[in-house]
Amino acid sequence: MTDTNDTPTDESNAREADRNRNNSDRDAGRHELAVLSEPEWPIVDSVAEYDTGWFTGGYDLVEQPDGSEKRYYWAELPPAAVIVAVTDGELLFVEQYRPTVRETQYELPAGVVEPGESFIEAAARELQEEVGFEPGETELLADFWCSTGLLRHRRGVVLATELTTAERTLDSNEFLLPKSVPVDEALAVARRQPTNDATLEGVLLAKEHGVL
Helix, strand or coil: CCCHHHCCCHHHHHHHHHHHHHHHHHHHHCCHHHCCCCCCCCEEEEEEEEECCCCEEEEEEEECCCCCEEEEEEEECCCEEEEEEEECCEEEEEEEEECCCCEEEEECCEEECCCCCCHHHHHHHHHHHHHCEEEEEEEEEEEEECCCCCEECEEEEEEEEEEEECCCCCCCCCCEEEEEEEHHHHHHHHHCCCCCHHHHHHHHHHHHCCCC
């Protein structure tokens, strides 16, 4: 007699096929700058529980080294470019209100990397849209994963120099004011509360590279 617990049913096979198809679709839709590595711990299941249009939230059911299984939750966002833009001895910032933390902050210009774009291409576009400058020279200072305890989100910091003026074209949800700060004051401004990770990272990387 066959134990039905050991025999995959048509229903379980269909669920497994749906899971594999959904995971494959999600992997195919992921930006090429944010491709995930092959897992070192076995993944029993990967589930996207919701999609807001801005980010996808879900979990991986992972087999840990001791054999136990645990859900590791994640929120997946498109990669973003952060711009360190220097002109005439000044560093460009934007001042904007962040409803998520309910604070107005000085930030480096930044934005999502669209499909098919590189960090540098996205940085040039966002700089024009948010601040009204086009860069003559750009350099990717660094790119890295962010908040890896929760996020699947990659960030690139781009240096932009030799700027020329251009027309600003803000998105419908962008209410921000361009600001400029002398480069020798930039770190102090970036550290002043309320502050944020992307701005501090960008300014510190620029300082390490001798830009500031």
